[in-house]
Amino acid sequence: MHAPLLQPSSSPSLRGNNQGVLSAAASGLDSFITGQGGDLDRIFGHAGIDPEQLLHPTLSLALPNYCQVLEEAARQTGCDNFGLRYGEQFQPQALGLLGYVGLCSATLEQALINFAAAFPYHQHSTLIRLVDQGECYRFEYQVRHGAIVQRRQDAELTMGMATNLLRHVLGPQWAPREVAFEHRRPEGWQEHRDVFAANVVFNQSCNALLIPKQDVVGRAMPGHDPMLLMLVMDAIRQLGEATPAPDLLDQARQAIAAMLPHGEPALEALAQRLEVSEWALQRQLREQGTSFSQLVDQRRQALALGHMRQQRLSISELAPLLGYSETSAFSRAFRRWFGVSPRQWRSASLN
Structure with a gap:
């Protein structure tokens, strides 16, 4: 194990611990809400989020508030597929440290592995894993916070983020073999099928992307940077690793x-x-x-x-x-x- 390259005191933005989700997960959310005709003050106020927090990607948002702001945005804008559309345009760079964990990896396969390994530091009370199923990898995601009931918008956003990491290398036409969601099928489910260009199933035990191995094994990442990867991995660990376990x-x-x-x-x-x-x-x-x-x-x-x-x-x-x-x-x-x-x-x- 190498020693941490960044110390907690080396930057003000790295002081304190991430006890929910890093605000980079909401990058551009304010402008996206406005673009959908939403009232920022009402939506952020209802969810208990200070918009100033979104200006600092390494600050922590409480996970219940983060999920709530997405649900409230969907409700108040009348855009039932809000999370899906927000995720469709969310590029890996906008995820801050977590995004660069993937982008700086050597291969696309390693990017998925590193992304899944670093995600618990980025967001707590969450299942995230990459499961080897032979011909495919199954990228699984599920919020497991006891206070969060409504989490559909977050699930659709996260599946969109993961898909965009793959499309960053494989091109905008790439499609997973299947996409699974734990929530019920919404009225506008055809839009999900169009966004992912794949079969989409609902009422599943977990949110997941089914990724053919032949698409990712040996595929080089265009921005591979081993030194920067070490830096961002150390930085994201410092933000998340000292958070106390759930009581x-x-x-x-x-x-x-x-x-x-x-x-x-x-x-x-x-x-x-x-x-x-x-x-x-x-x-x-x-x-x-x-x-x-x-x-x-x-x-x-x-x-x-x-x-x-x-x-x-x-x-x-x-x-x-x-x-x-x-x-x-x-x-x-x-x-x-x-x-x-x-x-x-x-x-x-x-x-």
Whole structure:
């Protein structure tokens, strides 16, 4: 292992840790929102983001706020495919350090490997991996933050970013073998097929690009620069590696969200996922001022509100996603949370 080439004190922009996502991920977002007819003050204000942060690509944005600003931009501009269009024009250079990790690599295959390896420093609470499937590489991506429910726009943006890294070398006509998204098929799904020039599937377990190996193995990167690669890899590590691991509550929220579609969560199953004993989990939750049942209820409430705002699922479709075996049980819980039935809430939100 070589010693770090940049020290944390060598530049003001490198002080502090990335505890969400580097603001380079939102490069040009303000002008893109304006181009789509959006009101920057309303959209950034609703998402709790200071536009000044976007001027400094190595500053950190909270990941929930970042995902929220994309969803809010889609809603307020009326552009349902906002993330897809933003990603379509997002070039690797605009990603800052992460983009140059790919661009400075020796080959396109190595660029994908380096990109996936560096991504956790660029963005936390996220699955990112390059899986060897024989004839193809499967580039997988999924936000795994317990507080984030709506993440469609971010997923489509990220798949567009990854595609553009490949097209930077292979040309604008290059197409993956297949593109997968975890969210439901949107109304304007034909645009996804046109943007990627490939088969696009929805309701999958993970967002992914299927990349033929023959397209990337041995393909030289035109901007290969080994010294600059070392510099940017060290810099991005310094920004991200010292970030503390998610606390127990956040880990529990993420695990509960993953368990709900499979039925009523159990304390024993949650403890196994978190690799702690049941009594230790209960004690730690109690010390945090909550309990297992409260945590499950809070997760259901947050997830229900997120899905209801998206207007994509019927009430009967939503209930099992929250672990309810009967729609009536979900309706009773929703009335307890918000004082109205799900149908009343949805009707009022449309007016």
